[in-house]
Amino acid sequence: MNTLPDIEFSEALIRRFDKLGPRYTSYPTADRFHAEFTEQSYIEYLAQRSTQAGNNPPLSIYVHLPFCESLCYFCACNKIITKEHGRTTEYLRYLAKEMALVVAHIGPDRRTAQLHFGGGTPTFLSPDELRELMTMLRSHFDFLPDAELGIEIDPRTVSDDTMAMLAELGFNRTSFGVQDFDLAVQQAVNRVQPYEMVEKAVTASRKAGFESINADLIYGLPKQSLESFNRTLDSVIELSPERIALYNYAHLPSRFKAQRLIVEADLPTAEARLQIFLMSVRRLLDAGYIYIGLDHFSKPDDELNKARLDKSLHRNFQGYTTRADCDLIGFGVSAIGKVGHSYSQSVRTVNAYYQHLDANRLPIEKGFSLSADDVLRRQVIMELMCSGPVDFAAINRTHGIDFRSYFAQELAQLKQYEEAELIQVDEHRIAVTPKGRMFVRAVGMVFDSYLAQQSSAKFSKLI
Template identity: 90%
Template sequence: MNTLPDIEFSEELIRRFDKLGPRYTSYPTADRFHEQFTEQTYIPYLAQRNTAGRTNPPLSIYVHLPFCESLCYFCACNKIITQDHSRVTEYLRYLSKEMAMVAAQIGPDRRTAQLHFGGGTPTFLTPDELRELMAMLRSHFEFLPDAEMGIEIDPRTVSDDTMAMLGELGFNRTSFGVQDFDPAVQQAVNRVQPFEMVEKAVSASRKAGFESINADLIYGLPKQSMESFNRTLDRVIELSPERIALYNYAHLPSRFKAQRLIVEADLPSAELRLQIFLMSVRRLLDAGYIYIGLDHFAKPEDELNRARLDKSLHRNFQGYTTRADCDLIGFGVSAIGKVGNSYSQSVRTVKGYYTFLDSNRLPIEKGFSLSADDVLRRQVIMELMCSGPVDFAAINKAHGINFGLYFAEELSQLKLYEEAELIKVDAHSIQVTPKGRMFVRAVAMVFDKYLMQQTSAKYSKLI
């Protein structure tokens, strides 16, 4: 057992409680979205923001930019592999139309606290195209002075000038896809980016004034070993990003065609994958990073850790965030939104996206309208995902229930986790313990009423 402040973990507990389950970036989870939720279902939720006398939460905006120059074999994102940069011009034109249509529905209150560009590869766009996109956004939305503005970056696609330009546009957060620095692993997944290339991009980010830099790592990739990933951790710790995300590679070649190019015989065994994970957690904690939750680590002074400590941590489709609950507007193919008590997702293909907008329709493919029970369970699950506490009195007041009666069956099911000292349950609350912080997904699953219903989703392992 390795015990550090706010987290305890043991190999025995991981072996006992590791299982398949949702990541709960939403509740209900995205695999429950359905096609009966259409543009006509979505528009009234947008229009609610245009109701006189209504106090609206600020907006969070996500823009999906699907283009990539080359294929990373491990990737499960919605992307378009192309060398034809002219395709961006048409895509931006349709994004502009979608933004105008949404802005007309939500009315004048367009205060925006958060922006994120994801992909694909956002830096596939040229500097002029990125400037055009930001001008479009600013023409429709009012960005707050302290808005959190993030962009995902492929180090292979940027220069010092690009990073400086992004800083001038207002971006203050960036995330680099590192994955692994070992040359053999990089070759095996078709993402070759030497340490020096990433180091240069990180240095340019700091010079451009970016307040927070995140590095994504993936364990479980082909040709990884304890020794090779230990060397990768050496280099990442040397880069000293404010945040690190340590993801478990999910090999699903039947679902993601790109993964069929990975040689399965080169994948580490389940046992080796577990040992790499345990070693990685110890190394990051020993290097001074704080465990935030799930796959995320941050430096003690980072605002994510401050939010964890003062219980203001939140969770949405971008992961953990310090921002209070926002209405999330997604733009572009496959983008997900959360407005009021609804979730929505746009069509996955560019052709379908253009067809909808050519018909003056918002490109909604599916979504979900939450019931009162869904909203209640979402609050419980999200509080657990952010390590609680789940305060019964506060929930009773907000939802007009008696927690003990309403969730009597769930409280009974929690006894397994209580006996393992992963949580503490008393007459007033559920509190996740330091030992239980790695298992919050398992605890949250107890409150997920949809898990008993069949779904096509293939969930990842908890660890």
């Protein structure tokens, strides 16, 4: 097993500290968003960029493309299942209207460091439509020379020509939804894609010059076993993607209608799920991957690991990122944004989205304005999530507090993690230990002032 000094795994500690908790792609978490945050609230935060020219962070743009040809039973994303490809023409027209409304308020500083197409299936759009969308984006936003442009790929929807076209449009990172290569598992979740299909798409990506390829895996799916997932890992390691995301399937059929089509008796037991996870971590480390945090792994020379080492790693709604903290602008149904000290989310249905834009209104459904305490706690939680030390003096200077007094109660609650050697706390900082890197969500939860007000049933297990 890989014995890198910055990561240690203990099955006993996992059993002790595994519990339900947020993934902290934001703080406060998205379940705290509320309808009192309106379109006008969002406009006010956009307008602040106009009044502080030269002091704005760069932009990160997310475009939600919700269309899929078929339903994957495990999926918790906001999607529209259809084979009518003509529906995208209208959707693109409304995306253009939304962009025009946003840039009317955001001001001239539109430097953009990051772009991500998610869904749904972004490659549901035709090549011409993808070109049209990129032309639209480039006409409104100033992409930096080293901007990171990523797109989620369903291997069933692409060809060699598709990957070459995406590279031509400027995309340099791609993420393939693999989930599992076992046929019985694929049939149980209605997503059949042979290894050869994925291999062909990955090969085409490399030929087209993509800088980084990610493979998404999910453990805990129906029909999955230790032996079957071990074979899946054989195949993934052979594909040798630069990054691997190993997600824990959260079975919440009361919230996600598609999951009701999964036969619950086919799901692995909690013990089997834990053993699959432990085996997967060992195998990925043995194969030379580095544990980045939560469910992310990368090769040692990937930018994600370099950011981890130089403490520039960040976390946003797309997960871990190498980019400095950006203002995130979301376009499309259900898209989430982060501008200044605010979060916003658009309406979830296409009809509501179109109705808002027909009335020349931004399609904001809800959001959140952060207080000074929220901003402070967000910094602490995000630094923990990225396994960076929480430096008391730096936070004191930024927020005008005395950390040890302000967080006296939280520091007392950290004792159990300190005693388990997951963190080290002294007069100057909180440092995550090699043992603790897997438990940063649990440590971060100590600083979450909203957890007592909400049910933990909304969240997934830490492991």
